[in-house]
Amino acid sequence: MMAAPLLSIDKLHVQFRTYAGVVHAVNGMSFDVRKGEIFGLVGESGCGKSVTGLAILRMVPHPGQISAGSILFHGEDLLLKSKSEMQAIRGGRIAMIFQDPSASLNPVFTIGNQITRVIRQHLPVSRDEAKERALSMFAAVGLPDPENIFHTYPHELSGGLQQRAMIALALSTGAELLVADEPTTALDVTIQAQILVLLAELRDKQGVSILLITHNLGVVAETCDRVGVAYAGSIVEMGDTEDVLYHMKHPYTHGLLAALPHPSRRGQLLQAIEGNVPNGLALPSGCPFHPRCEHVMDVCREKKPELVCLGAEHLVACHLYDEQRS
């Protein structure tokens, strides 16, 4: 058996009460992040991947509410923590970085000011010790000339350097888990490659576990150990990256991969998945993918499939595999 997971999310539900009705953003999301791994959470817009990331830190914005489920971190339920306990965990033991680094950094303070404030908030160190720690973090994330970076304002740095500074800031307090929500989406491909290499290095050298939320299957293929594919607020397929991407079982995963352009299909039409991603206001009955699924059966319209184990690590939520339930 594998080591106990660092983070374990079980049947998480998040709802937003709006004037138009209740939006079910996350619907029974379940997955684990193990120590020292990069777990990829992939899906299209509106599948609940970002809201799940925010829920881990209890930062779901108003009018969102975590309505059911549990989020265990080191075996303790984060949903039962008090506000002040949560404040110590947030930024201390679990850190988060977002898509747009320029929106995450405060434009009126220097990078050094912001990072030392975070360090001193969470650790009992003097100002000088905090600065020392900050400079060593800058070096660890590959920022050139740390002393100089310490005194710059965010706008003086390019997007790639800002994202590096954000990662330094996030990990400066020795966080064990980094939730990275689309950390490279706003960056150019050559810079994206630099940041992905950095994340893998941090995992190898500092043993940080990373939950990488992304929509880019290429990024997943090249950086993640395991991956979960989300659709309409829950996981439809999960397992080792290789199993999920190259031996996929769920019709949605299959459709998603087939829709990508591939050199061998040049000149042909792409295999689009018909229809649109469902919106959380009016989810389809039964399996949320059934209106777009090629293999739809009667049972799919009535009953939502559970995650079923196929092989040691490969889980699928689809009625096609009901018989193989072990």
Place this chain on the structure above:
Amino acid sequence: MSETTLLEIRGLTKYFPFRPTFFSFRSKKYVRALDGVDLSIQRQETLGVVGESGCGKTTLGRTILQLIRPTSGHIIFEGVDITALSRRELRNYRRHMQMVFQNPYSSFDPRATVLQSLAEPLRTHTKLRDEALIRRAQELLEQTGMPGDILFRYPHEFSGGQLQRIAVARALALNPKFIVLDEPTSALDVSVQAQIINLLQVLQRDLKLTYLFITHDLSVVQHISDRIAVMYLGKVVELSQTDTIFTGGVQHPYTRALLSSAPILDPELRRERIILPGNVPDSANPPTGCRFHPRCPLAQEICTQIEPDLMTTGDGHWVACHLVASNHKEDN
């Protein structure tokens, strides 16, 4: 200009003036968004333009359509230099050249119905009115795979993919010959992106359209383009047939690095990754000599001093690099 050439771009430059600081009233500086671009676009081809942010690819598309007037250079559309036309004369040419933008949510007036958006180009350029106008609008929607009964609905009622279909319908309203597609699928999800790409390809075949396809997504550009132009800091650094670029015929070190940094799903297609140091330089102060030399793994003395010209290495392949040029001379 040969019969098969639809559009020719010669020495196109666009400098945007800016004040380096709020108080520097006199000393104007310029962002060189386009700095001497030469391209020709053949009838019914798709020319893909790739590059990182700030390389001038969007400015190129907009300047070709004269949405931005160039600083210098010529754009010759079917034998007529459209940079020399007055605004009034230009209006007649606009119907032949249309554009589809990246963000479908911001390319429609939120207070206009679908019919109003589709009718505007038709009213301006044709004599269609009333029922004939509505019939034409319905025809356009059906051509792009939308039902014809949505004419009186508003943009917020549609998803991104549906809006992008309506944007394509609007671009087709005047039977254009040439369409600039500026990242038309970047704001869409993968499953919907495939639908739009298919639509564009079918329309191109049926209506004999010519596309300039601007994107930063290399797998998309590989799928849809006949030829690809790679841009870096306002210049075209490599221009070639798509097949040549993706089957190991790449010659410019920047193109090679760009291709290697895109994350690739299929393990068999992965290349050894070349991680470029540093960032794209500021286009107000481009480096001397070859603009790529500060990041180039192969830079030599000459690269820091002399800017390489775009030179052909045969077979319609053009490269702007000193190393490639000298290798090519040795070969001959």
